[in-house]
Amino acid sequence: MVRQARVFREKQGIDLKTGHRVEALDLEEKGGKGSTLEGEDFEFTYDKLLIATGSRANMPDLPGVHLPGVFAVKSLEDGRRIKKFLVEGPVKKAVIIGMGYIALEMCEGLRSRGIEVGMVKPGPVFIPWMHRELAQVVLEELETKGVAVYPGHEIKYIEGGKEGLKVVCADMELDGGTVFLGVGVSPCSELAEKAGLELGPSQSVAVDRFLMTSDRDIYAAGDCADAYHLVTGKKTWIPLALRANRAGWAAADNVIGGKVALRGVAGTAVFKVFDVQVARTGLSVKEAEDAGYEPAEAVIQSRSRAHGHPGSTGIRVQILGDRKTGRLLGAQMVGKEGVAHRINAAAVALQAKMTVEEFSQSDLAYAPPFGPTWDPLLTAANQVLKRM
Amino acid sequence: MVRQARVFREKQGIDLKTGHRVEALDLEEKGGKGSTLEGEDFEFTYDKLLIATGSRANMPDLPGVHLPGVFAVKSLEDGRRIKKFLVEGPVKKAVIIGMGYIALEMCEGLRSRGIEVGMVKPGPVFIPWMHRELAQVVLEELETKGVAVYPGHEIKYIEGGKEGLKVVCADMELDGGTVFLGVGVSPCSELAEKAGLELGPSQSVAVDRFLMTSDRDIYAAGDCADAYHLVTGKKTWIPLALRANRAGWAAADNVIGGKVALRGVAGTAVFKVFDVQVARTGLSVKEAEDAGYEPAEAVIQSRSRAHGHPGSTGIRVQILGDRKTGRLLGAQMVGKEGVAHRINAAAVALQAKMTVEEFSQSDLAYAPPFGPTWDPLLTAANQVLKRM
Structure with a gap:
């Protein structure tokens, strides 16, 4: 995210103050104070406040981490x-x-x-x-x-x-x-903590579905704030870009009187390791067990294209279901093509709180250049069903 | 689908009779008769019968369609x-x-x-x-x-x-x-029709969710049979590979006494036109109007990768929602990469009968090589929401 300060100031009429560190909030008086890079103190008041302090890279507690290089x-x-x-x-x-x-x-x-x-x-x-x-x-x-x-x-x-x-x-x-x-x-939540706002997992700023903190005039959004997990319904802290962006929009609406509620995160993520696409959504086995589920797991090998189609490569899919409720709990996938966007089908299924059986009946797309007749996700879902 | 007859006979113990055309069924007597390629008559009886006669290519009614070439x-x-x-x-x-x-x-x-x-x-x-x-x-x-x-x-x-x-x-x-x-x-349904079995759309063989025809001892599966549409709940005939395959498995289970119900089809399809991937799921505007919905439509342009990522190409997405109920009705997409599997997220949303609003909150995957922070499907969903 690269945007120049003057765009905010000139095009959007925002009184953007860079080089101003807020050091304390007074929730009673609805104000705060801090100091500038030049060492001058400043104060401000607010009707509504949005905390969007983000996160910072963890520094391991090792001698030498501050060496040049x-x-x-x-x-x-x-x-x-x-x-x-x-x-x-x-x-x-x-x-x-x-x-x-x-x-x-x-x-x-x-x-x-x-x-x-x-x-x-x-x-x-x-x-x-x-x-x-x-x-x-x-x-x-x-x-x-x-x-x-x-x-x-x-x-x-x-x-x-x-x-x-x-x-x-x-x-x-x-x-x-x-x-x-x-x-x-880690979330940059020191200001919120010092002000006495409620914290969530990993010391993130606790917010409700409207991005409101424990103070009704203060909102928090982005990597500093927590979220509800779509699967467990419990608070979690998974700082990823889409949630941060979405929370920004919703918080802005709510600060000006809107009532936009966010439904939660599934921890859907994808990344590229050289030629391999790696994707996940929902819970891992351990996360599922910790949340009180009885996970059944299946792992299958399939292909990125139809049998015999030139250029086909392997895809491996893991699917996790709950033996007690039948619910889909998560999916993981690796392969050289067709992984990054395939995971979204499982992410939507989590959003809809589908059972594995319902998900396994989904009418997914098929054409020989893009996968086998049974999408690898469906093959995995069919396998895990047998263990549930 | 290429499999040799001897595999069925020798490995699977199936009394496979090629070159045998069944010409008539007797539902009362639970039997049928026909003739072989060699011109001999034959008869058979059944406890349960599966009609899997497939479809045939339409021949336009034009002089010259039978010319060589x-x-x-x-x-x-x-x-x-x-x-x-x-x-x-x-x-x-x-x-x-x-x-x-x-x-x-x-x-x-x-x-x-x-x-x-x-x-x-x-x-x-x-x-x-x-x-x-x-x-x-x-x-x-x-x-x-x-x-x-x-x-x-x-x-x-x-x-x-x-x-x-x-x-x-x-x-x-x-x-x-x-x-x-x-x-x-067109469906090869003449035998079923002659036997008095109920027909569905486009003269396909009508089946219930268990693939049972109007006769309780006769099932039909594959391109010859109809299906329920996931969105409209009404009968439809969309002969595609996944449904045919899935119906084969379910019919086999049910013929031997199982109770496997199929949920229906969304018409999810993908195909490749040179370097362009084309995908759809659910209803078109006309289909939605014909089914009694009040469709709101949005079309957006997005990118296959994050802003500024090398190799990014355009993706166009159409999303259709129902003004009356808020439901997602369908999606269409074209682009040079990331289309074929992206459509499945919308297909699962149709399976779950999600509203556009629910779908728009899905936690989809993001990484710069694979798309913008807001997946093109979400951008389109957000746009159509404004029109609903």
């Missing part, structure tokens, strides 16, 4: 600084700490510049929320494309090394000209 | 004969009569062999069920790829011509070494 990957400014560093280095090797969406997506950009990549994290399981068979496809794609993947290594510190930097683990070391920190994000 | 495009045998004819000709020009799914899909195969293609039909509107703006994209793709498209020409007859054949219209002539008939299919 160590980067978080969050803001446009991060991206610019990284690009400059890679070009000026020049960097031959990079180490990525973490293996989440952002960490995985970075590999392709680095390898396309001819940079050797090693990824490391303390947790022993590669993509822990994903079915092992699907995660293996992603792992193999990384390794095929020259990325060294090291899960299960306790990281001790970062220090100078022969390539410039060195990530020192309990049992190994990784050299690199640069180190990327891809260990998740 | 004129082909319908339906069976594997048709395909083999066509391939042989094209190779032996060799054919330099082809004329296609009709502009439906099959006719449109044939163009690519013919052009890839360097054959000039002209398409002609009497109806004045190119893809009449599709929104004009979307149909125009398909038309332009055909023309860009060298296909001459002539809607609105009354066809008089086919005769010999300088390329071999000539399609003579009221106001023009098209020469070709071969002529393809792509003017739809």
Whole structure:
């Protein structure tokens, strides 16, 4: 999201104040105060307040994370600084700490510049929320494309090394000209917390379906705010772009007196790891168990095109259903084509709170260049039905 | 679907009788009779009977349709004969009569062999069920790829011509070494009709949700049988592969005493016209009006990838909602990528009988290589909501 401040000021008539940090809110007086970059104090009052403070990249508690050449990957400014560093280095090797969406997506950009990549994290399981068979496809794609993947290594510190930097683990070391920190994000909720607003999961700002916080004159939207999970009905914090954008629109409507209610999030996500598309929606097995469901799981292998159609590649689908209620709980998918948009069929089924049986009867599209007669999602749904 | 008779006989123990035409059924006696290719009569009795007679290509009532070099495009045998004819000709020009799914899909195969293609039909509107703006994209793709498209020409007859054949219209002539008939299919329901079984739309065999015909010991499945439409709840005849396959499984279960009910069809379809993917689900404006709805329509232009992402191409989406009930009635889409599987999200929404508002809140996947933050389907849903 790149937009210049003057667009807000000149075209939209918004009194945009950059360089102003709000440090405290007074809910009784409906006001706040803070200081500017130049060190001057300022105050303001409000009729309605929207907190849209976003999230920040987590900084692991490691000696050396502030060394030159160590980067978080969050803001446009991060991206610019990284690009400059890679070009000026020049960097031959990079180490990525973490293996989440952002960490995985970075590999392709680095390898396309001819940079050797090693990824490391303390947790022993590669993509822990994903079915092992699907995660293996992603792992193999990384390794095929020259990325060294090291899960299960306790990281001790970062220090100078022969390539410039060195990530020192309990049992190994990784050299690199640069180190990327891809260990998740946290909501910027300190202001809300200090003001006494109710917090949600992961210290996000708690909001109702109208994006209203525990104070009726304060709304919150974007990565800083929580949401209801479509499947469990419980509060969750899954900071993704569509929800943030949608919440912005709804909060704006509600601040001016509207009554726009958002229905919740399913955690639908897709990302690209070199030539492999990876997608998920809804709950993983562990999330389902934690939420009190009795999950039945099926994993199938299918093809991206009809039998014998040239160019067909493998697609693996996992589907999760609840033995007690029959409900569809989630889906995961990996493959080289036809994955990114296919997941949306399952996402809509979650939105509609469909049972697996209902979903399995969906009239999905078929043509030989685009899939088998039975869409891989339907094949998986038929399989999990047998176990429910 | 290519499977050898001996597989049924030897591996599955099925007493498969090829070359046997059943000519009459006796519902009272639960039996039937017919004759073999060799001219011998035969009889049989049944406990339960499954009619799976499929559909046949329509033959337009034109002088010359039986000339050598004129082909319908339906069976594997048709395909083999066509391939042989094209190779032996060799054919330099082809004329296609009709502009439906099959006719449109044939163009690519013919052009890839360097054959000039002209398409002609009497109806004045190119893809009449599709929104004009979307149909125009398909038309332009055909023309860009060298296909001459002539809607609105009354066809008089086919005769010999300088390329071999000539399609003579009221106001023009098209020469070709071969002529393809792509003017739809009809159910093979004569046997059922003669036996007094109830018929459905387009003379298909009427079945209930269990695939049972009006006789409780006779089932019908595949292209010969009708179905309930998911949106209207009324009978329809939309002979597509997934429904045929699904009905086969369900009928087999029910013939042996099961109670598998099918929920209906949405007419979800996708096809490829050179580099353009074309997809639909649910009702067109005319179908919606005919079914008594008050359709509101929106058409939007979006992109296949995020703003500024290299390789992004245009996607056009049409969404139809009902002003009276708020329900989603249908969707159509054209574009060079990300169309074929995206339509399934709308298909599932129809399956769940969602309102446009519910659908518009779906938590769909986002990543820059695969679409904008707001999936084109959501953008279209948001637009049609404003008109409802």
